[in-house]
Amino acid sequence: MTARASQLFLPTLREDPADAEATSHKLLVRGGYIRQLSAGVFTFLPLGWRVHERVVQIVREEMDAIGGQEMLAPVLTPAELWATSGRDSSPEIFRLQDRTGRAFVLPMTHEETFTWHARELRSYRELPQIWYHFQTKERDEPRPRGGLLRVREFIMKDSYSFDRDEEGLDRSFRLHAGAYDRIFERCGLEVHAVQAESGMMGGKESVDYLAPSGSGENTLVTCERGDYAADLEIALGVPRAAEFPQRLDAPQEVATPGATTIEALAESLQLDPAATSKAMPVVRTDGTLVLALVRGDDRLSETKLLGVLGTGFRPATEEEILSSFGAGGGSLGPVGCSPEVVADEALREGQFVAGANRDGWHLRGVEAGRDYDPRFADIRESRAGDACPRCGGALRFGTAIEVGHIFKFGTRYSEPLGATFLDEDGSERPIVGGSYGIGPARTMAAVIEQRYGEAGMTWPSALAPYAVHVVALPGLEGAAEELAGALEAAGHAVLLDDRSLRAGEKFADADLIGCPARVIVGRKTLEDGAVDLIARLTGTQERVQSDRVVARVAEVL
RNA sequence: CGGGACGUGGCGCAGCCUGGUAGCGCACCUGCUUUGGGAGCAGGGGGCCGCCGGUUCGAAUCCGGCCGUCCCGACCA
CATH class of the missing domain: 3.90.960.10 (YbaK/aminoacyl-tRNA synthetase-associated domain)
Structure with missing residues (x-):
């Protein structure tokens, strides 16, 4: 498809917004991807939503690949469900009442809801199951910050596995770990899977996916030799040896x-x-x-x-x-x-x-x-100067953002909610579960944090809002449109800048928006039957004969 | 919740200290010129100065309260 910039709602800003600190926040706002409505509450504008949905689609494909079944559970949740699990006391959940005074919560995760539905699983023959959905989560954050990095309302993919025993849970857990590796790989995001706290509500194994970024809430500790990664909160550094004075026989x-x-x-x-x-x-x-x-x-x-x-x-x-x-x-x-x-x-x-x-x-x-x-x-x-607990190499410390979290909750929810099944031997057992979250918006923000240039973002082809940005210089809208049509026919998403602006403004916007390929249709080169092609990822610019553009674009994406 | 800062056309800011009814850049509208890296000239539109109260002849400006937003910390399935 081709989007015409002249008709797109794409409000780019020349200057950084005053309330943004994090790079991803600044660029997303400047590039016309998102706008803030209230603290920690954002609207995704057309470009931002396209990127978000590309992340979502990658997650969906990888979840389906491990046998996940997509569904949709509601946001509005009866508070008694949370009372049953004992989580209704959390200060972070939004609460509200209907007109008759019945209490509801707007949850930040759906363990209760999915486990409640899992009560319909009656036999070991129906297990295992992996269910997931993309749903809006609400979280009464005491302090939202960093644009999309920490917000009060966000869409999360959360999945839940239901197994008959620990062994099965372990299999579901590892399936998710594999899927998450592929998801972040496809998004072009560097992440480290680290052991994490499962929190007060949790079970046993718990892994955080931390993406190194310029802004973030977590401190990621990694070994320079790559054999150790942990969240600072639980990192095991080996401190340097102390220099002791003369030994004493008594204090x-x-x-x-x-x-x-x-x-x-x-x-x-x-x-x-x-x-x-x-x-x-x-x-x-x-x-x-x-x-x-x-x-x-x-x-x-x-x-x-x-x-x-x-x-x-x-x-x-x-x-x-x-x-x-x-x-x-x-x-x-x-x-x-x-x-x-x-x-x-x-x-x-x-x-x-x-x-x-x-x-x-x-x-x-x-x-x-x-x-x-x-x-x-x-x-x-652990602190700077510590040695790696595995190999003795130097540890490095950097800020990171948590983009995913997987953990085993065991029977934490199935017991209170009565989600049981009959096992092969006829005994009734609680279903053994796991919970797996991923934040597409955080993921897109983290991708920007990891790869941006002086003038703007540099999207990997897998996430870019459009693959090709065709810049029509004044007077050549017709030729540009023709080229955009050819690119579209070849299957590329195209953004055609047909606005009547000066070249410099269009270039600046293109730099900001950061599509992986840019084609400039201008008089200077068109006289020779050529256009200029800029591959954003490599930063290279080349002159390409018009009839070869489509083929060449496919190569640089 | 503790500490700090900010709130003035769409965006970024000045004015506030030393009260006299609002200004700059960008954006926007019209016309002419220009047109491969954020153009020039001319004309024009748009602001309850976050809200409420107080002081004063008079408040964007001083005082008090509240609200909002950002940063640091606390908190964080």
Whole structure:
């Protein structure tokens, strides 16, 4: 098909919108792909919707290829369904009532709904099933940001697998993992599949698909040699070795007046900060105090500590610290303290300087096992300078955006909702499920984040709104139209810029919009029976005889 | 929810400090010229200055409240 720019709603902007920060946000707005209606709520304009639907179609094809069955579940969802699963307390869900006061939610995922339908699966003979849909999701984000990167309303492909047992679930899970690899590959997007938290609602295995990008919410940790990738929240870096001073047979008090920070402490004792320890007192939801201990140069990972403690926690208050330790926040240590001590693995070997639980004093030569008896766990946040846990290579850190997430929820939803089936032996069992999400809009934003040029986007052919952008220079609309027709006949989606604008404006718009092939029909070359062809992906420009354009375009796409 | 900033024609901004009824660039409309990288000249249209209240003879400007938007943080199936 051919779209005429003169009739298309394609409002391009010369300048960056004032409220955009992320590159993808700026370019999508400037290029006339999207417009914001409210914080985190966007309209897809004709170009943006075309790209979105191209991502959708790729996802659809790959889902169908693993046996997925497309359907459509509603947005409006009775709140009691969510009450049954216990998720109705989530602060993120939008709630509303109908005129009679009946409560509904606008959900951000559809585990409940699909599992509810899965109750119609009665026999093991009907399993496994993979169901999916593309549906609008609502999420009362406390803070939308970055254009399409984090929004309050978005379309998501979510699929749900239903199996008779863990083995089957594992098969469905791996089918999805394969499909996701192919989807992102086809979209030209670099992603890393990393182990993830499955969250409070989750089950066991959980994999995030993180796409490196200039803006994002996640920090992706990768090994320079490519054998390790993880989300920072759970990344296992190997910290550098500390330089320890002379070994001591017993802890020794040392006056450290005013040294309440690691920097000040290391400075005043002329020590490697890595040879000190840092104590963070926290209070669990049940009220018990725990002392989390990490190496002086490390940061405590709250996510990891949460996993270790198994309950929520908050930092202890000044008063709680004083009454339990008899000293202020900067002088705490594990020796002789009453709360349980959870120490990071990095503190297992060696002698560290620790707070003496006495303001203005520290202890030298504190040794785990000898001077205090901690519970060891990995609770440090990985950081620059760490080595890869697999091969020892250097770790790299970069921002990334989560474009997909797959996880096994097991019987988390089938049990409360009563989705059971009769197995071969006649026993009634809960269906074993998995949940698999992918955000097409995030995917398109991530693609832009990964590949843009000075003047605009550079779409891969698989996602471009149009394959060929035919620029008609003034007076040559007829010739351009003819060429557009030929390209269309060859099966290409064509954008014909037939507007009566100056060449420079058309070129600038074409740069912005970023179609993979551009053909310029102008007097200069047409006299020689030729046009100029620019292949956006390679940036090359060539002069092509008119009768060979169609063939040549096919080659550069 | 904490911290910071902003809100003035469609877009990007100035004016606010030091009150006197609004301006610039781009875009838009008409005409002429121009036409391979965001043209020139001439003429023209368009703004409850986010909203409400207060101070004042007089408020875009000062004060208070609210709303909206963005950034950092908290939060995040």
